[in-house]
Amino acid sequence: MIIEWNINKKRGNFRPVLSYSIKLEEFEKELGLPQVVMESTIPEPPNSWSASCLPEKCERSGETCSTYRLYTPNHKKGEVEGKFTLPWRTDSDYPEIQDSFTRLRDHFETILKEAYNSHPVDLNGRLELSEETRKYIAGGLISQRFLEAVGF
Structure with missing residues (x-):
């Protein structure tokens, strides 16, 4: 399995966006593996639908974040891609990822x-x-064939 990710943030009050892809290798797909689904520790900010977070709003005002769910691809498709909006942070450090x-x-x-x-x-x-069964029926079969051969 290959996991790749990138965090991209515009200058200013914009929230960073985590883009990721998870791909199974061929031998992994051939094993018919189930998906692994888990609750991550990657924070999902309040109003994560919004691309920006103004000062003193949402996570910048102390509101708590929920978390995103991660999962591996199913063995038939073999790959999954996703994007998560991350909370705005002054240091842009996200060790949870x-x-x-x-x-x-x-x-x-x-x-x-x-x-x-x-x-x-x-x-x-x-x-x-x-x-044992062959010996048991052999005599009867020979007699039947002999009688068939002589016309009975």
Whole structure:
């Protein structure tokens, strides 16, 4: 699994935007893995629909943030992209992003290892009549064939 992200913020009172993509590698898709869904610690600001945050408003006035949910792609599509509006911060430091993606990767790796340990199987079987049954019916079959050969 490859996780890539970028944080972009315009100068001024604009909020940063986190853009990310998560892509499964081919061998991961072939394992039929379930999605990993988790609550991240990436903060979602109040009124996250708004691209800006004015001084003394929302997170800049002390309002608390909720968090975003992260998930891995399903094994059929194999990739997911997303964008999150982040809270405005004077230092533009968001350690929660690295931490959350690391936790997502760790959960995914646990499931990946479990799936990988489920080995493939290709079993075939075949049975024939037992020797005992063959001996039991042999006399009757020979008699029947002999009678058919002589016209009975």
